[in-house]
Amino acid sequence: MQNLTGGVLILRNKFFIIIYRGKDFLPQATKNLVVDREAELTRCQVQEEGARLKAIESLSVTNEIVSTMSSVGTLSEFHNFQIKYGHRNNDKDKIDIQTEAEKEKLEKEMRKQEHKLVLLKRKIERSARELFKLNSAWRISEQDADQELITEEERNCLRKMSLKMDKTLVLGRRGVFDGVIGSMHQHWKHREVVKVITMQRSFSQIINTAALLEIESGGILIAVEKLRSGYAIIVYRGKNYRRPLKLLPENLLTKRAALQRSLQMQRIGVIIHALPSSFILPISFGEDDYRFLNCSRGVFECGDVKHIGYPFWGKSRAQYCGHPDFELKCEEDDTIQIVIQRQSYRVLNIFENNQTLRMRTMNPVNNNCPARLANISLPNNLSLPNNLFSYFAPFNQNITLFYDCPSPIPLLISYTISCLTNATINTWSYYWVDSQNIRLPGDVWSCGTVVKVPILQAIVTTYTELLQSMMDGFDVTYVVVGNNSECIQCENTRGQCGYNRGMQPTCFCSDGQYQGNCSNSRLDNSRSDSRGVARGLEYLHRGCNTRILHFDIKPHNILLDEEFCPKISDFGLAKLCPRKESIISMLGTRGTAGYIAPEVFSRNFGGVSHKSDVYSYGMMVLEIVGRRKNLNEGVNHSSEMYFPHWIYKSLELDEDIHGNMSKEEGEITRKMVLVALWCIQTNPIDRPAMSRVVEMLEGRTEFLSIPPKPYLCSPPRSPVRSSTTTL
Structure with a gap:
C-alpha cells in the first residue's frame, strides 16, 4: 500500500495501518x-x-x-x-511575509467569529420570540390577601413531619405547570403537607419556584430544605382547604407548552454560553481580567536570565505588560537583545532590585581584536525629561579608543592596539583608561576616530584585560520616569503595572484596568475579602470532620495577610459539633452586639446552628458595603438604629447606597447587598448555607432575587463599652 500510494507509513499493528499522504500530495x-x-x-x-x-x-x-x-x-x-x-533569505522580507500571514489569519478568524455571532443572535431572537408567546399564555394568580397564619411551633412540627414522609412529588425540568398543581391537590386529598423535590441549581430559582407553588396552589409555604441531592419545598394545604372542582388551573401552561418553554430557555442558555466572550459582555465580575492574569503569570525568561517583570516585555510576556521602550528579544542562542535610541545592545544580566542592566555593544571584540565601535548615545542624567536609561553608574568607567592616528604618539606606545595598527600606511590605534590622572597630548585628537566605551571599574593595564573588560560590559540604570510611584501603588493594591492601547500607564486589576491603582475599585477588594471569608466559613462548616461554629464573625476578627488574603481569627467563642447535627444546644448568648443571630439570644426564632454564622457574615458584609456600623449606639429609636431596614429600602427604590457610583460598582454593590440580605433572614431556615453563599457571590447578579424584608428590629439599649459579650 505504501508503494502504490506513495505515502509515508506512520503506524502498523494488528489493528491499524496508518499511512500519511505527505505535504506534497497531489491528485x-x-x-x-x-x-x-x-x-x-x-x-x-x-x-x-x-x-x-x-x-x-x-x-x-x-x-x-x-x-x-x-x-x-x-x-x-x-x-x-x-x-x-537561492538559499539566502532576506530577514526583512521573511518578517514581512510572516506578519502579513498572521494578519490575514486574524482577519479570517474575525470574519468567522462575526458570522458565527450573527447566526447565534438570530437563534436567540427566534427562541426569544417563541418564549415570549409561551410566557404570554401564562398568567400568574394573585395571592390571597387574607392568608391563613400559622404559629412557629406549628411550622416546625409540619416541617419535621414532612421530612419523614416517603411520598414526594418530583418537579421536572418543565417547571411549574397545570399538572404540578393538580398533583399537589391529589396529594392533599390524603395528606396535610406535600413535599416537592426540585433539582434546580440556582437558589434564587428555587425560592421563586416555592413562591409560585404557594400562590398557584393556595397553600402555605412551610420551608425549603437542602437534601443530599436537590431541595425539598414543603407546602401545607391549610386548615380551611377546599378541594377545587378543576384540579388543573387554566391560567398555567399545559404539559406540552411547558416542555416547549423549557426547551426554548435551555436553547437560549446554551447559545449564550457558546457566544465568544469578547462579543457578549465586558469581563465578568466572577472572572479575572485576562490582562491581569497574563501580566501576573507571564514573565520574561531567556537563558540564564529568569523571572523578569515590569517594565520589560517580550517573548511570552505581552507588550501591554511593560513599557513600550523596554522590549527584550531572546535570540536563538539564548542571548538577549535590547534597542536603546536606535542602537542594539546585548543584555548580560538584569538586577531588578536596583534597576540596573548589565550590557555591552553587540560585537565589541572580533577575532581577538576590538571592533570599530561607535560612541554610546546614552545620557548620563535620569532627571532629564524622557530619559529612561543612564550609564552614569557609580561602578562604571570609560575607555577611550583612538582609531587611525596619522603618527605614533609616544605617551600611548604601551597602549597600542596592534591588530588595528599598520605603520606601512601610517595608521596607528591606541586605547586609554580615562581614570588615569594624566593629561593626554593634543595630537591624540587628530586621530581619525575617537570613541569612548563604558566598562565596569577595573584595573586595565594589558591588552588582554582590555578585551575582557569590553566583553564584561557596563551597567545602565533604568527608570520609568513619572510612573514609579503609580506602579508601586498599583502593585501594593494587588494590581499589575502595564500600558493601555493609547500607550498610557495603567493598572491591570482583577476586574479591569484602572488609572493609578486597584483601590479605585474599592468594591473589588471588598468583594474579594467577602468571598474569602465565605470560603473560610464554608470550610469550617463542611470541610472538617467536626463542624466548627465560630459565633463571633465581625470585621475585627478578619485579618489580612501580606497579599490581602482574609484570615478568620479569634476562635474563643467557637463551638464544636458533629456534622450530622443541624441544631446544637447552648446555654448562654455569645457573640458581639450587632452581629448576633436572633436565635442565639432568643430560642423563639429557631434553633442555634451553622446558620447563626451565616447571619453574622451577612451583617458584616452589609457593614463593609455601607461603610458604617450596623448598630449606632448613639441613637435611641430602633427604626433609626437598624441599618438593614435602611439599606433594604434603598434596594427597593433602586437607589445608590453611595453617590457617584459607576455601573460596574453599582452591580457589585447590589450583588453583595442581595447576598447579605439573604444571610440575615430572621428565620434560620430561610438563610442559605455558606456553600450556597459562595455560589451566589461568584454567580451573576441577574440570577439573584430580592429576599423578604428582615422584620427583626434591634431592641433599644444603652451604650455598651465592650463589643464582645458572653452570657
Whole structure:
C-alpha cells in the first residue's frame, strides 16, 4: 500500500495501518498536468537558447569577441544565480511575509467569529420570540390577601413531619405547570403537607419556584430544605382547604407548552454560553481580567536570565505588560537583545532590585581584536525629561579608543592596539583608561576616530584585560520616569503595572484596568475579602470532620495577610459539633452586639446552628458595603438604629447606597447587598448555607432575587463599652 500510494507509513499493528499522504500530495491528474507543464517549459527554454546561439553564429564576428561575450539574460545565468543566492533569505522580507500571514489569519478568524455571532443572535431572537408567546399564555394568580397564619411551633412540627414522609412529588425540568398543581391537590386529598423535590441549581430559582407553588396552589409555604441531592419545598394545604372542582388551573401552561418553554430557555442558555466572550459582555465580575492574569503569570525568561517583570516585555510576556521602550528579544542562542535610541545592545544580566542592566555593544571584540565601535548615545542624567536609561553608574568607567592616528604618539606606545595598527600606511590605534590622572597630548585628537566605551571599574593595564573588560560590559540604570510611584501603588493594591492601547500607564486589576491603582475599585477588594471569608466559613462548616461554629464573625476578627488574603481569627467563642447535627444546644448568648443571630439570644426564632454564622457574615458584609456600623449606639429609636431596614429600602427604590457610583460598582454593590440580605433572614431556615453563599457571590447578579424584608428590629439599649459579650 505504501508503494502504490506513495505515502509515508506512520503506524502498523494488528489493528491499524496508518499511512500519511505527505505535504506534497497531489491528485494524479493534477500531478500529471504539473509534470507536462514543466516539460513544456523546459522544451521552450531549450528552443529559445538554441535559437539565440544560432543567431550569434550567423553574425560575422571574430572568435575572440564570441568567447568574451556576456551571459546576461541567458538560462545559464539564471541557474548560476539560483545556485549561488537561492538559499539566502532576506530577514526583512521573511518578517514581512510572516506578519502579513498572521494578519490575514486574524482577519479570517474575525470574519468567522462575526458570522458565527450573527447566526447565534438570530437563534436567540427566534427562541426569544417563541418564549415570549409561551410566557404570554401564562398568567400568574394573585395571592390571597387574607392568608391563613400559622404559629412557629406549628411550622416546625409540619416541617419535621414532612421530612419523614416517603411520598414526594418530583418537579421536572418543565417547571411549574397545570399538572404540578393538580398533583399537589391529589396529594392533599390524603395528606396535610406535600413535599416537592426540585433539582434546580440556582437558589434564587428555587425560592421563586416555592413562591409560585404557594400562590398557584393556595397553600402555605412551610420551608425549603437542602437534601443530599436537590431541595425539598414543603407546602401545607391549610386548615380551611377546599378541594377545587378543576384540579388543573387554566391560567398555567399545559404539559406540552411547558416542555416547549423549557426547551426554548435551555436553547437560549446554551447559545449564550457558546457566544465568544469578547462579543457578549465586558469581563465578568466572577472572572479575572485576562490582562491581569497574563501580566501576573507571564514573565520574561531567556537563558540564564529568569523571572523578569515590569517594565520589560517580550517573548511570552505581552507588550501591554511593560513599557513600550523596554522590549527584550531572546535570540536563538539564548542571548538577549535590547534597542536603546536606535542602537542594539546585548543584555548580560538584569538586577531588578536596583534597576540596573548589565550590557555591552553587540560585537565589541572580533577575532581577538576590538571592533570599530561607535560612541554610546546614552545620557548620563535620569532627571532629564524622557530619559529612561543612564550609564552614569557609580561602578562604571570609560575607555577611550583612538582609531587611525596619522603618527605614533609616544605617551600611548604601551597602549597600542596592534591588530588595528599598520605603520606601512601610517595608521596607528591606541586605547586609554580615562581614570588615569594624566593629561593626554593634543595630537591624540587628530586621530581619525575617537570613541569612548563604558566598562565596569577595573584595573586595565594589558591588552588582554582590555578585551575582557569590553566583553564584561557596563551597567545602565533604568527608570520609568513619572510612573514609579503609580506602579508601586498599583502593585501594593494587588494590581499589575502595564500600558493601555493609547500607550498610557495603567493598572491591570482583577476586574479591569484602572488609572493609578486597584483601590479605585474599592468594591473589588471588598468583594474579594467577602468571598474569602465565605470560603473560610464554608470550610469550617463542611470541610472538617467536626463542624466548627465560630459565633463571633465581625470585621475585627478578619485579618489580612501580606497579599490581602482574609484570615478568620479569634476562635474563643467557637463551638464544636458533629456534622450530622443541624441544631446544637447552648446555654448562654455569645457573640458581639450587632452581629448576633436572633436565635442565639432568643430560642423563639429557631434553633442555634451553622446558620447563626451565616447571619453574622451577612451583617458584616452589609457593614463593609455601607461603610458604617450596623448598630449606632448613639441613637435611641430602633427604626433609626437598624441599618438593614435602611439599606433594604434603598434596594427597593433602586437607589445608590453611595453617590457617584459607576455601573460596574453599582452591580457589585447590589450583588453583595442581595447576598447579605439573604444571610440575615430572621428565620434560620430561610438563610442559605455558606456553600450556597459562595455560589451566589461568584454567580451573576441577574440570577439573584430580592429576599423578604428582615422584620427583626434591634431592641433599644444603652451604650455598651465592650463589643464582645458572653452570657
